C-alpha cells in the first residue's frame with residue numbers, strides 16, 4: 001500500500017479508537033474486518049501505532065498542538081510504530097520538519113503528567129501508595145507491552161514437552177518464574193493453528209491469573225464455583241487442578257461470555273465443568289447451593305487497570321464514577337458468593353485492578369461485616385512472600401512482570 005494511504009488509514013483508526021466508546025481491541029478488530037486487504041505487517045503497524053497513541057496520549061496531544069492538519073493524523077505521525085523510512089515517505093516537508101522538532105524536545109523537561117500519561121484521578125492514589133520512585137517505575141512498566149504467557153493444561157501435557165514442541169515450531173518459550181504451569185513466549189507468534197493449542201495442551205493466560213489457582217487450591221472431588229467465570233480462563237485452570245473430578249460451576253451473568261468458554265472447554269478435555277448463566281448474583285440457582293461448596297472464587301468485574309499494558313484505553317475509559325459503580329457490584333457479588341461456602345470452606349476474592357478502592361477496601365469491609373470468615377494470609381498459601389502484601393496477593397507489572405492483580409482469601413468457620 002502507498003505510504004500515505006496507510007498513514008491515512010492509521011489516522012482513521014486513531015480517530016475511531018479515541019472516541020473511547022468501545023474497547024480498543026474490539027474497534028481494531030472491526031476495522032481489520034472492514035479492510036481485509038491489509039497484510040500482516042500493515043496490520044501490525046496500524047495496531048501498534050494506535051496502542052502507542054493510547055499509552056502516551058497526553059504527551060502526543062501536547063506535542064500535536066504545534067502541528068498542522070487533522071489531529072488524528074498528527075497523533076499517528078508522532079506515535080508511529082512501523083518502518084521509519086515508510087513513514088517519512090508519507091510526510092510533507094512541513095510534517096517532516098515538525099516531527100523532527102517534536103522528537104528533539106527533551107521529555108525530562110515536560111510536566112509530570114506528560115511523562116506518566118495517567119489521568120489525575122488514577123495517578124494521585126498510585127503516587128500516594130507507592131511513593132515517587134516506585135510510582136515512576138510503575139508508570140514506565142505500564143507503557144511497555146505485556147509478555148505472552150501460556151498455561152500448560154496438565155491433564156494433557158507436561159510443561160517441558162510443550163516447551164519442546166514450541167521450540168520445534170521455531171517458538172522460544174521459558175518457564176514462568178512463579179507459576180509451575182506457565183511458559184513465557186518470546187515475541188507474539190501466532191499460536192492458534194499449532195497442535196499444542198488446538199489439542200488443548202495450552203491456553204493463553206497471564207502468570208498472575210495462574211497463581212490464583214494456588215490460592216483457591218481446589219482438591220479432587222470437591223464442589224467448587226467460579227462465580228464470575230466469563231470466558232473461563234480461570235475455570236479451565238481450576239478444572240485441571242481438580243484433575244477433572246468433582247463439580248465445578250462456572251457462573252456468569254453474560255451468556256455471550258459463557259458461550260466463548262464452550263470451545264475452550266471442548267479443547268481442554270474437562271468434563272467436570274457446569275457452565276450456568278445467572279440473572280444476577282442473588283439468582284435462585286445460586287440460592288440452592290447455599291452452604292454447600294468447598295471453594296468459591298469471585299473474579300470480580302473491575303476497572304481492569306492492572307491490565308493497562310494490554311488495554312491502555314482503560315485509563316481513558318474508566319473514571320472515579322465507574323470505579324464507584326464497580327465497588328458497589330464487587331460488594332454485592334462477594335456477599336452473595338460467600339453464602340455458597342460451607343463451614344470449613346474457602347472463599348477467594350480477586351481483581352485485576354491496581355486500586356486499593358477495589359481491592360483492600362472491599363476485602364477489609366467484607367472481613368469486618370463477616371466475622372465467621374477468617375482471613376487466610378496469602379503469605380501462608382503462596383511463595384515467595386514478595387508476591388504478597390499485607391496478607392493479600394498483590395502483583396504489580398513493575399515488581400513482578402505480571403499484570404496488576406489482587407486476591408484475598410478467607411476460610412468460613414461455622
Ligand SMILES: C[S@@+](CC[C@H](N)C(=O)[O-])C[C@H]1O[C@@H](n2cnc3c(N)ncnc32)[C@H](O)[C@@H]1O
Nearest residue numbers: 228229230232233234252253254281299300301
Ligand atoms: C474479571 S471478569 C471474569 C474473567 C474470567 N474469570 C476469566 O478468567 O476469564 C468478570 C466477570 O464478571 C461477570 N459479572 C458481572 N456481574 C456479575 C454478577 N452479578 N454475577 C456474576 N458474574 C458477574 C462479567 O460478565 C465478567 O465476565
